[in-house]
Amino acid sequence: MKNKKFLMTLSLVSLFGMVACEKENSSVLDEKPIDVSTIQDSSSTKTSDKESSSSVVDSTNGSSSQNDSSSPKDSTPTVVTWKEALTRAINKDYSNMTVNTLAYSESVEETGESILYYDDYQIILSDYFGTTYTNYYHDYNDVSYQWFDGDEKKGEKDGWLTKGYNDAYVGLGLYSYLDARRVLSMVDKYQNLVSYSYGTYYIVDEAAVNDIVSTCFMWCPDVSVDTFFFTIDSFSFNFKKMGVFDTEIDTDKNQSFFVIDQVGSTIYDDSKLPEEPTSENVLEYWQFKGWTGPSIHLYPSSLTLAADQNVTPAEDGTYTLEIEKNLLLTRSINYTYPEGVEEARIIKENGDFAFQTSDASVAEVGYDKANQLSIMAIGAGDCEIYATCKDANGQIITSNKIKVHVNELAKQNKDGATFDFTFDGLIIEDEVYATNHINNFYDFEILASAGVEVVTGPSTSTLFANKNALVMRTGLQESINKEFSGGAATTFDFKDHKVTGISFYYGQVYDNRNNFPEFCQKISIETSLDGNTWTEAADITDEVKNNNSSENLHLMEKNFTAASQVRIVMKGNFIGKCYEFSTAGIAFIGEEELN
Incomplete structure (x- = not known):
C-alpha cells in the first residue's frame, strides 16, 4: 500500500x-x-x-x-x-x-x-x-x-x-x-x-x-x-x-x-437462542469435551531418518547419487507418552522440526515429482543429511546423519571423433550453420525441420548462457502438416564419411517448456546410409524425460552401426503443449571415408 x-x-x-x-x-x-x-x-x-x-x-x-414522523416537514x-x-x-x-x-x-x-x-x-x-x-x-x-x-x-x-x-x-x-x-x-x-x-x-x-x-x-x-x-x-x-x-x-x-x-428493527425467534453465557456455561475446551484435564503439549524425545531400504549404501554408509537424482527418505518423530492421560488430550508438537544439510549445493531434502519425501542431489560433492527439533525445554535434538555423495557430471568421450559441432546461430532455408571443431575439413550438412531453432546466448538460461543452443520442440503450430507434424527433427549428413557414435550434453533453455512431457510421444536417434531408408538406432525417450532439466546438463552417448546420416527425431501429439530438448554441441565418432 x-x-x-x-x-x-x-x-x-x-x-x-x-x-x-x-x-x-x-x-x-x-x-x-x-x-x-x-x-x-x-x-x-x-x-x-x-x-x-x-x-x-x-x-x-x-x-x-432521527426519522421522527411526528416532526414538522417542509418542502426544502x-x-x-x-x-x-x-x-x-x-x-x-x-x-x-x-x-x-x-x-x-x-x-x-x-x-x-x-x-x-x-x-x-x-x-x-x-x-x-x-x-x-x-x-x-x-x-x-x-x-x-x-x-x-x-x-x-x-x-x-x-x-x-x-x-x-x-x-x-x-x-x-x-x-x-x-x-x-x-x-x-x-x-x-x-x-x-x-x-x-x-x-x-x-x-x-x-x-x-x-x-x-x-x-x-x-x-x-x-x-x-x-x-x-x-x-x-x-x-x-x-x-x-x-x-x-x-x-x-x-x-x-x-x-x-x-x-x-434493519438498524433497530432486526428480529429473531427467541425460542431458538441458547441461554446467555454465565459462569456456569462458559467452558474451557477440555471441559466442553468432558476430559479430566486440559490438553497436554507433547514435544519430541528423539528423531530418526531412514533412506530407501531398496538402495544399498557403501560400507561406510554413504549413498551415491547422480546429479538431480533422488533417494527416498522416511522420518520418525518419537514421543514419550505420559501415563494416565487420555490420548485425545495430547497435542503433538513438532518442536520446530526441520531437515538440515551440511552443504546445500550438494544435496537437500525435498519432494520428488511423485510428491515423495526424498534426498535431492543438486551438485557434485559430499554432505550429510539430518534433522533437528526442540524438546520441551527448548534443547536441540539431532537425528542420525545420512552420508551422501553426488557424482560429478559424466565426462564426454570424444576419442575418435571426426565431427564436433557447435552452432553458429543461424538457420537459413532449413540449413543449420555450424562449426566443426575437428580440423579435418570434412564436408557436412545439417538440416532442421519445423520445430527446430537456434537460440543465441539466452540470458535467461542457466545452462546455455552465452552459448548458441539448438532447441527442438514438439507441439508447435508451425509444424502442422509438415514432414514431422507436431514434432521436430535435426538431420546430420556427413557426405563421404560414416560415423558410429554420438555424444552430447542436453538440457532445457527455458524451464517453462518442460510443462508437458506427457505430450511428447517419442525421442529417437535414427541412422541411414542413403537418406531414404532410416533405422532406429536408439529410443532415448525415457532417458531424456527422466533427466531433462533447466538446472543441470546430462550426457547422452550412443553407439550404432556405421551410417552416413544421423537424425534426432521428436514426435508429439498435442499442438500447443510443447516439450523442449536442447543442446549446445554434438560430437560424432566416425570412420575415415565412406566406401
Whole structure:
C-alpha cells in the first residue's frame, strides 16, 4: 500500500452508489455504479468544511438525524456537510442490526453470510449448497464466545467457548466471521483520516488501513487491500455499506464488503437462542469435551531418518547419487507418552522440526515429482543429511546423519571423433550453420525441420548462457502438416564419411517448456546410409524425460552401426503443449571415408 493521492479507475465504479441518491430500504448490493473522480488523501491534504463543499441532503427534511414522523416537514430538505453526516453515523446505536457480508477474489469463490445483531447475540446465518447453518455468538466479560452443542454420546457438554482445540480462537471476528462492531469502532478511531467524494467515504492512510484489515478483515485474506470505504444512508444517517479493496486490482474480482440494514428493527425467534453465557456455561475446551484435564503439549524425545531400504549404501554408509537424482527418505518423530492421560488430550508438537544439510549445493531434502519425501542431489560433492527439533525445554535434538555423495557430471568421450559441432546461430532455408571443431575439413550438412531453432546466448538460461543452443520442440503450430507434424527433427549428413557414435550434453533453455512431457510421444536417434531408408538406432525417450532439466546438463552417448546420416527425431501429439530438448554441441565418432 502507498500513502498517496490517487485517481479511481473505472474498474472501481461498480463499488459505489451516491449516498444522496439512495432510496429508502433499497439494497446497496444492488446499487447502480456511478463515475468516481479524484479522491483526497486526508493524511496529506487538509480542507476546511467550506472548501470541501461536498454535502449530504438530509432527506428527513429537518436538522435532526432521527426519522421522527411526528416532526414538522417542509418542502426544502436540509443540507449537512459530509463531516456532520459522519458524526451522526458514528453516534448512532447499532446494537440491533442485520449485516450481510460478501467477499470474493480471483483465487477463491464468492463467500458471504448474514449476521444478526439481536438482544446482545450475534447470529450467523450461512448458506452452503442450499442448507442454512446457524452459529450463535455472545460477549462475556468483553470477550466473544461461540455456543456449541455438545454430543452426549461422546461425553461432551453444551456451553460457550472462546477457544477451541489447541487454543484456536472460535469467537467472532479475526479469522472467524466478520464482527461489524469492530469495523464501526475503527471508523470512530480514524474519523480524522476520512476523505469524501461523490457519496462515498474513504480511508487510504496505509497504517490505518493496515490496522482495519488486520483487526476486522482477516476472514478474507485472499482479497488484496489498500483502501477502506463506506457509505452513509441519507435518510437515517446510519452507516450502510463498508468494505475494502485494492486500487491496483480489478475490483470486480477482488473486494470484500458488508451492508448494514434493519438498524433497530432486526428480529429473531427467541425460542431458538441458547441461554446467555454465565459462569456456569462458559467452558474451557477440555471441559466442553468432558476430559479430566486440559490438553497436554507433547514435544519430541528423539528423531530418526531412514533412506530407501531398496538402495544399498557403501560400507561406510554413504549413498551415491547422480546429479538431480533422488533417494527416498522416511522420518520418525518419537514421543514419550505420559501415563494416565487420555490420548485425545495430547497435542503433538513438532518442536520446530526441520531437515538440515551440511552443504546445500550438494544435496537437500525435498519432494520428488511423485510428491515423495526424498534426498535431492543438486551438485557434485559430499554432505550429510539430518534433522533437528526442540524438546520441551527448548534443547536441540539431532537425528542420525545420512552420508551422501553426488557424482560429478559424466565426462564426454570424444576419442575418435571426426565431427564436433557447435552452432553458429543461424538457420537459413532449413540449413543449420555450424562449426566443426575437428580440423579435418570434412564436408557436412545439417538440416532442421519445423520445430527446430537456434537460440543465441539466452540470458535467461542457466545452462546455455552465452552459448548458441539448438532447441527442438514438439507441439508447435508451425509444424502442422509438415514432414514431422507436431514434432521436430535435426538431420546430420556427413557426405563421404560414416560415423558410429554420438555424444552430447542436453538440457532445457527455458524451464517453462518442460510443462508437458506427457505430450511428447517419442525421442529417437535414427541412422541411414542413403537418406531414404532410416533405422532406429536408439529410443532415448525415457532417458531424456527422466533427466531433462533447466538446472543441470546430462550426457547422452550412443553407439550404432556405421551410417552416413544421423537424425534426432521428436514426435508429439498435442499442438500447443510443447516439450523442449536442447543442446549446445554434438560430437560424432566416425570412420575415415565412406566406401
